[in-house]
Every structure is written in C-alpha cells, then in structure tokens.
Amino acid sequence: QKEVEQNSGPLSVPEGAIASLNCTYSDRGSQSFFWYRQYSGKSPELIMSIYSNGDKEDGRFTAQLNKASQYVSLLIRDSQPSDSATYLCAVIGTGGGNKLTFGTGTQLKVEL
Amino acid sequence: DAGVTQSPTHLIKTRGQQVTLRCSPKSGHDTVSWYQQALGQGPQFIFQYYEEEERQRGNFPDRFSGHQFPNYSSELNVNALLLGDSALYLCASSTINQPQHFGDGTRLSIL
Numbered sequence: 001q002k003e004v005e006q007n008s009g010p011l012s013v014p015e016g017a018i019a020s021l022n023c024t025y026s027d028r029g030s031q032s033f034f035w036y037r038q039y040s041g042k043s044p045e046l047i048m049s050i051y052s053n054g055d056k057e058d059g060r061f062t063a064q065l066n067k068a069s070q071y072v073s074l075l076i077r078d079s080q081p082s083d084s085a086t087y088l089c090a091v092i093g094t095g096g097g098n099k100l101t102f103g104t105g106t107q108l109k110v111e112l
Numbered sequence: 113d114a115g116v117t118q119s120p121t122h123l124i125k126t127r128g129q130q131v132t133l134r135c136s137p138k139s140g141h142d143t144v145s146w147y148q149q150a151l152g153q154g155p156q157f158i159f160q161y162y163e164e165e166e167r168q169r170g171n172f173p174d175r176f177s178g179h180q181f182p183n184y185s186s187e188l189n190v191n192a193l194l195l196g197d198s199a200l201y202l203c204a205s206s207t208i209n210q211p212q213h214f215g216d217g218t219r220l221s222i223l
Contacts, residue, residue: 004154034211043202043214044155088154097168099145100204100212102154 001026004091006103014111019076021106023089026070032092033065035074038105039085048074079110114139116205116215124221125193133188133218137205143167144186145212146178147202155202161186190220198222 005024013019021035032051036044050056050063050072062075072091076083086105092098117136125131137144143162147155157170161180180186184205190197198221204212 036214043200043217046211046213049211090154095168097160098143098206098212099157099160099168099170100147100155101157104152104154 002103003027003093003101004089004103006087006089006106008104009107010109011106012109012111013079015079015081017079017110019079019083019108019110021074021076021087021089021108023072023074023103024070025072025089025091025093025101027091027093027101028067028070029094030067030070030091031094032098033063033072034090034100035061035063035072036088036090036102037085038088044088076108079108081110081112084108084110116141116203116213118201118203118215118218120218121216122219122221124223126223127193127195129193130189130191131193131220133190133201133203133220134185135187135203135205135215136185137203138213141205141207141210141213142184143206143208144180144184145204145206146186146188147204147214148172148197149200149202149217151199158188193222195222 035048048063064073089103090100145160146158149155159169206212
C-alpha cells in the first residue's frame with residue numbers, strides 16, 4: 001500500500017464546474033496535510049494546508065479532511081483553464097521532523 | 113521578499129561524475145529540505161537540514177549528501193552519478209510549524 005494515494009487522472013471538467021480531487025493516506029497518526037499545484041515543467045506551489053477535521057476555504061479552493069477515514073480532498077469551484085495542472089497531495093506523518101510524503105498527483109484539465 | 117532560489121537551473125552530466133546543487137531559503141526560513149522528482153512522479157524526500165545538521169533522511173543511498181551553512185543556505189551533492197539520477201531536484205524551505213515552499217528546481221540530466 002502506498003503511503004499517499006491519488007488517482008493520476010486526467011480529470012477533465014468543463015470551465016465553471018467544480019473539480020474534486022481526492023487523496024488517501026496510510027499513516028493514521030498524520031497531522032498535517034497539504035495540496036500543491038504543479039504546472040508542467042514548473043515546481044510545486046502551495047495552495048492549501050489543513051490540520052484539523054472539517055473544511056477549510058480559501059477563495060475558490062476548499063480543502064476537506066477526515067482523519068477517521070484517512071481522506072483529504074480539494075474542491076476547486078468555478079474551475080478556470082488556468083487551473084489545469086497536476087495537483088499533489090502531501091502529508092507529514094509520524095516519523096518526526098516535517099518530511100513531506102507526496103502522492104503521484106492528479107492531472108486536472110479544465111476544458112473551454 | 114525573495115523566495116527559495118536554486119542554482120543552476122539545468123545541468124547535464126555523464127555517468128560517474130559528481131554534482132553539487134545549491135539552494136538559498138526564503139528569508140526568515142531556517143530549515144531546508146531536498147526532494148527528487150522523477151518524470152510523472154511525486155517528489156521523493158531526500159533529506160532535511162536544520163541548524164547545520166541533517167535532521168531527517170529519506171531512502172536514498174550515501175551517494176547523496178548535503179550540507180547547510182550558517183546563513184541557512186544548503187548544498188546537495190551526488191557522487192558517482194547514475195542514469196537513474198536524472199530528475200528534477202527541488203529544494204524547499206520552511207520554519208517551525210510552517211508549510212514548506214519550493215524553489216524552481218534544478219533539472220539534472222545524466223548522459
């Protein structure tokens with residue numbers, strides 16, 4: 001079992017729709033969760049962090065965390081073509097330090 | 113406010129050579145982490161430096177070593193390069209209890 005799992009996609013949504021990206025993790029004691037956006041050929045850019053159960057909203061982005069189900073999600077409202085990128089889920093587990101463990105990423109395509 | 117800066121941007125080496133990559137953290141950050149990202153994969157943690165010491169290490173061989181300087185900047189050294197070391201090398205900086213921010217990366221190609 002991979003430590004952090006994401007559907008690789010591509011996930012295609014029409015412009016203006018809600019994009020829903022999902023991530024599961026195996027370390028039950030994990031406390032910190034992040035979503036990074038990575039455009040092709042570029043480096044990851046932090047877009048959301050979440051540390052407690054529930055929803056956290058920032059503009060068009062909402063991160064959702066359910067520690068009991070070991071599940072993190074990212075919702076993007078009013079999707080724009082500029083949102084087309086790979087979205088990486090990252091988790092800090094219980095191994096000490098703040099090492100990020102990443103999933104393989106979900107490719108999102110927002111179509112006109 | 114300068115973000116995380118990495119140099120060089122691109123590098124081409126041959127098998128068996130050695131390479132040094134450099135990273136300057138974002139202002140106010142004291143912790144530097146290095147990651148390797150192969151094509152189509154998520155970044156893999158190499159190691160992390162804090163107070164000039166390696167604090168945590170991922171599953172990478174001893175050919176990968178690093179250093180942190182008193183000004184918090186850091187170097188990643190890779191010896192005896194293999195074809196499989198071709199990847200994007202990412203540096204991320206942070207401070208206590210804060211998320212990591214990445215530099216633009218160094219793309220290393222091994223011929």
